[in-house]
Amino acid sequence: MSEKESVSAEIRAYLELNEIEFEEIAGPTFVVTLPGVKKLKTNVALRVGTHAVSVSAFVARCPEENADKVHAWLLEKNRRMYGVAFSIDQYGDIYLTGRVALRAIDDHELDRLLGSVLEYADESFNPILELGFLSAMQREWDWRISRGEPTFNLEAWRHLLEHPSEQ
Numbered sequence: 621m622s623e624k625e626s627v628s629a630e631i632r633a634y635l636e637l638n639e640i641e642f643e644e645i646a647g648p649t650f651v652v653t654l655p656g657v658k659k660l661k662t663n664v665a666l667r668v669g670t671h672a673v674s675v676s677a678f679v680a681r682c683p684e685e686n687a688d689k690v691h692a693w694l695l696e697k698n699r700r701m702y703g704v705a706f707s708i709d710q711y712g713d714i715y716l717t718g719r720v721a722l723r724a725i726d727d728h729e730l731d732r733l734l735g736s737v738l739e740y741a742d743e744s745f746n747p748i749l750e751l752g753f754l755s756a757m758q759r760e761w762d763w764r765i766s767r768g769e770p771t772f773n774l775e776a777w778r779h780l781l782e783h784p785s786e787q
Contacts, residue, residue: 664677704718
């Protein structure tokens with residue numbers, strides 16, 4: 621069995637043992653679904669390559685406003701992160717990405733890596749939305765209030781949206 625096949629088997633066994641939702645696709649690539657609190661779900665692709673496992677997780681789409689502030693915030697966060705870092709794609713969408721050598725992959729490292737992705741995606745989600753999408757959230761809030769629609773999906777930002785002139 622090659623090192624790549626061995627690592628793939630180890631990842632598969634880890635995900636099954638820990639009852640983590642995943643789909644295995646060609647490559648081999650494991651698409652893992654991690655449940656969150658603020659970001660309800662984070663999909664993570666673990667692609668087993670010849671020398672390393674690459675990690676990629678979508679966090680948020682391209683900021684509609686204050687992109688410079690969002691990017692500066694992400695770069696500052698990168699200084700203290702383990703295993704992955706924030707990056708953007710050609711469209712400006714925000715991801716967590718990283719690479720880990722095949723020989724470093726074991727249950728402990730997978731635990732630490734997936735835990736890091738979950739923590740960083742979840743804890744950064746609201747600040748990214750506040751910095752990069754506040755105007756859109758304000759429009760949505762105003763529309764819902766004017767029609768008596770529920771605002772439960774915007775409750776985390778009530779303090780910013782209810783009285784915007786006080787900000």
